[in-house]
Amino acid sequence: MTDYVDAGEAVSHKTLSATKGNAPATGDVNYERIKGATSEPQNWLTYYGTYDGQRYSGLDQITKDNVKKLTPAWVFQAGMAGLTSGASTYSFEASPLVVEGVMYVSGPEGKLWAIDAVTGDELWRYKHASPYDVSLCCGNVNRGVAVGHGKVYLYTLNAHIIALDAQTGDLVWDVTNGDVRAGESGTVAPLIVKDMVIVGSSGGEFGLRGHLDAFDAQSGERRWRCYTIPKPGEPGSETWPDDGEAWQRGGANCWVTPSYDPELELLYQGTGNPAPDFDGGVREGDNLYTDSTIAVDVNTGQIRWHYQFTPHDLWDYDSTMENVLFDAPDGRKLLAHADKNGYFFVLDRTNGELVRVFPFVDRITWGEITPDGKVTPKVYPDEEGVPVHFWPGPAGGKEWTHMCYSPQTGLIYVPVQEVGATATRRRREFKESIPYWGAGVAVDLDDHYGFVAAIDPLTGEEKWRWNNEYPMCASTLATAGGLVFQGTPTGELVALDASTGEQLWSFQCGSGHHSSPSTYSVNGRQYLAVPTGWGGWIEGFLPGLLGAAAGDALFVFALPE
Amino acid sequence: MTATDNRSEELHAAGLDGQNRTALGRLLGTGSVGYGEKGSDGIMRATVRIPEDELIWEPSILVFPEGGEVELTLINDDKNTHCAVLPNNGDPKIIWLVNHSKGTARLSLGGPGTYYYGSTTGNDEGRGLTAALVFGGEVPDSAKIDRPPQPRP
Numbered sequence: 001m002t003d004y005v006d007a008g009e010a011v012s013h014k015t016l017s018a019t020k021g022n023a024p025a026t027g028d029v030n031y032e033r034i035k036g037a038t039s040e041p042q043n044w045l046t047y048y049g050t051y052d053g054q055r056y057s058g059l060d061q062i063t064k065d066n067v068k069k070l071t072p073a074w075v076f077q078a079g080m081a082g083l084t085s086g087a088s089t090y091s092f093e094a095s096p097l098v099v100e101g102v103m104y105v106s107g108p109e110g111k112l113w114a115i116d117a118v119t120g121d122e123l124w125r126y127k128h129a130s131p132y133d134v135s136l137c138c139g140n141v142n143r144g145v146a147v148g149h150g151k152v153y154l155y156t157l158n159a160h161i162i163a164l165d166a167q168t169g170d171l172v173w174d175v176t177n178g179d180v181r182a183g184e185s186g187t188v189a190p191l192i193v194k195d196m197v198i199v200g201s202s203g204g205e206f207g208l209r210g211h212l213d214a215f216d217a218q219s220g221e222r223r224w225r226c227y228t229i230p231k232p233g234e235p236g237s238e239t240w241p242d243d244g245e246a247w248q249r250g251g252a253n254c255w256v257t258p259s260y261d262p263e264l265e266l267l268y269q270g271t272g273n274p275a276p277d278f279d280g281g282v283r284e285g286d287n288l289y290t291d292s293t294i295a296v297d298v299n300t301g302q303i304r305w306h307y308q309f310t311p312h313d314l315w316d317y318d319s320t321m322e323n324v325l326f327d328a329p330d331g332r333k334l335l336a337h338a339d340k341n342g343y344f345f346v347l348d349r350t351n352g353e354l355v356r357v358f359p360f361v362d363r364i365t366w367g368e369i370t371p372d373g374k375v376t377p378k379v380y381p382d383e384e385g386v387p388v389h390f391w392p393g394p395a396g397g398k399e400w401t402h403m404c405y406s407p408q409t410g411l412i413y414v415p416v417q418e419v420g421a422t423a424t425r426r427r428r429e430f431k432e433s434i435p436y437w438g439a440g441v442a443v444d445l446d447d448h449y450g451f452v453a454a455i456d457p458l459t460g461e462e463k464w465r466w467n468n469e470y471p472m473c474a475s476t477l478a479t480a481g482g483l484v485f486q487g488t489p490t491g492e493l494v495a496l497d498a499s500t501g502e503q504l505w506s507f508q509c510g511s512g513h514h515s516s517p518s519t520y521s522v523n524g525r526q527y528l529a530v531p532t533g534w535g536g537w538i539e540g541f542l543p544g545l546l547g548a549a550a551g552d553a554l555f556v557f558a559l560p561e
Numbered sequence: 562m563t564a565t566d567n568r569s570e571e572l573h574a575a576g577l578d579g580q581n582r583t584a585l586g587r588l589l590g591t592g593s594v595g596y597g598e599k600g601s602d603g604i605m606r607a608t609v610r611i612p613e614d615e616l617i618w619e620p621s622i623l624v625f626p627e628g629g630e631v632e633l634t635l636i637n638d639d640k641n642t643h644c645a646v647l648p649n650n651g652d653p654k655i656i657w658l659v660n661h662s663k664g665t666a667r668l669s670l671g672g673p674g675t676y677y678y679g680s681t682t683g684n685d686e687g688r689g690l691t692a693a694l695v696f697g698g699e700v701p702d703s704a705k706i707d708r709p710p711q712p713r714p
Contacts, residue, residue, distance in 0.1 A: 004661055004662055005659055005660075006663065007637070007656055007657065008664050009656070009666065009667065010645065010656035010664065011654060011656070012649075012652045012654060013652050013655050016655065081653070081681065082677060082678070082686070083686075083691065126651055127650075129653075131671075131675050131696075132674070133675045158674060159700075171651060174650075176700050176704040178704055179705050179706055180674060181699065181713075182706060184706070209706050209707070209708055222703070231707070245709070245711075248708040429712075431712050432713045433713070433714065
């Protein structure tokens with residue numbers, strides 16, 4: 001036998017691609033700059049565009065009059081290779097960030113790219129390897145990155161918070177922040193505040209005790225951890241059974257990015273469902289701080305106030321979705337939250353006081369919330385083996401995909417899902433890393449629809465509605481051009497008149513939308529970026545389209561030059 | 562007879578442990594189990610090879626005590642050309658393996674958990690050239706949730 005042929009050493013896959021390997025230097029994205037993000041609408045500096053969660057851009061080159069000319073400028077494909085975790089459930093859910101012509105966007109399966117925001121050329125890439133067997137309740141997804149302090153931050157499926165050099169994509173630090181053996185994962189887009197980077201936990205369907213964490217953005221050293229379920233003896237622990245271990249499995253995970261008020265120095269974090277989702281018999285009480293907005297002191301991680309939207313939840317009504325900050329004409333600092341339970345809440349964000357609550361969906365059967373906030377459950381799975389149908393289903397009247405607020409119109413544009421479900425209580429014991437729902441659940445395959453609702457948060461009035469055959473499962477985006485953009489589950493990206501709801505433009509992207517589009521400009525040209533790729537927890541929010549085409553393309557649109 | 566013997570015999574009797582027997586390729590995950598060894602330098606090392614006409618990595622399941630740095634020696638004893646695309650933090654690694662060749666791959670992978678790699682030419686992956694790297698261990702205490710120990714399945 002002759003000697004072996006020397007095959008050498010394995011090389012990085014990307015060396016066999018056209019990726020350039022580095023991105024141009026940009027100005028430093030620091031806390032002061034993110035606080036003032038409204039003043040530089042050419043960039044999309046943080047997850048929601050601004051700390052207030054409004055998802056509103058001051059760019060106005062694309063208008064009601066010219067939007068019909070909008071065409072693709074470039075497309076970026078985020079293909080997959082090999083066996084990957086949750087391969088059948090991947091979805092391109094991110095919101096692209098843009099800094100001075102460089103786009104940073106994450107995809108499924110731990111992928112992250114820096115892309116030339118004008119040409120679509122790949123500048124660098126990073127792929128965090130996550131185990132194939134990591135527990136994922138809701139798909140192989142990631143909702144985005146944070147950029148700042150010369151770095152890009154990503155929270156990975158196996159619950160590592162990693163920091164990369166923004167110019168090269170090289171790893172700077174990697175901190176394990178969650179226990180994958182306990183069913184914990186990471187899907188949230190990190191948030192930079194001051195010199196910290198903040199992330200929250202995913203894993204409520206596995207009986208995980210939720211938490212929000214802050215790290216030193218330069219070193220990765222932990223600053224604080226805020227648990228969202230109190231231990232025995234702590235404030236709120238009286239809302240859990242005195243004896244037993246229910247609090248340990250409590251849930252209240254933080255898988256959507258908080259909004260932030262720099263004056264009050266408070267993070268507004270939505271929390272997830274209690275566990276088990278549908279079996280309340282093993283967790284009597286209100287189960288704080290599940291299904292709540294908690295106001296967290298960014299300096300200490302202490303909870304300053306809370307408001308619980310669905311006490312003792314029996315319907316999987318997470319309240320993780322965004323809290324949009326806006327001020328009333330009289331200057332009162334308010335917060336808007338459209339909950340899974342079908343009710344729209346306006347709170348005083350200085351103290352959590354309820355200002356207004358009203359329904360924003362057509363069909364609510366689970367219970368009722370009166371204008372003064374009194375909650376009365378009506379229909380819920382409380383008898384073993386007895387099916388119970390309710391609206392909204394466990395994906396809610398609105399899931400995590402975000403609404404937006406236009407200061408031009410004073411309206412909030414809500415992507416609404418009208419889908420019901422049947423849950424049958426099936427009690428089971430808790431075991432680590434095993435799904436802990438306490439029910440069999442089937443979401444309705446038909447009798448569903450959706451719409452974009454333009455809501456005046458000061459009155460509760462619905463000003464207009466754009467109807468769609470299918471529920472809305474993607475985030476809205478408002479611009480100073482008087483437009484609202486919305487992706488549909490069947491692949492269309494539509495532009496609506498923000499004042500009337502009239503559809504002005506549409507483009508078929510080939511796969512359903514389940515992401516958060518952003519807008520930016522370079523050299524005076526406005527672009528609209530939207531990741532497409534139908535996937536994630538489809539069986540929860542729209543099983544009637546479980547067979548729809550998957551995809552993983554990032555479309556970027558602009559007006560003709 | 563051990564359980565392992567039973568499993569091997571079951572697979573053989575069902576024609577699942579070879580090429581073009583009951584099905585077309587070899588059922589994934591039916592090869593042997595091997596173990597990586599940790600050196601004094603902290604690097605975990607192991608060797609896998611592709612036997613002639615079997616379209617399988619042997620061992621097809623490599624077990625390491627924990628996540629970390631791995632040095633894998635890959636040998637192609639087949640009379641055909643294959644390759645390996647392997648998971649790695651930062652970017653996957655690729656190595657081309659012509660007939661009767663030998664090379665190495667240095668990988669960085671977190672644990673606990675399982676990763677798969679394969680030969681991404683033709684449909685080598687489907688025929689059987691997909692294999693697992695399995696990492697044991699626990700996450701650091703700093704990453705664990707503040708609660709008492711709980712039952713595992």
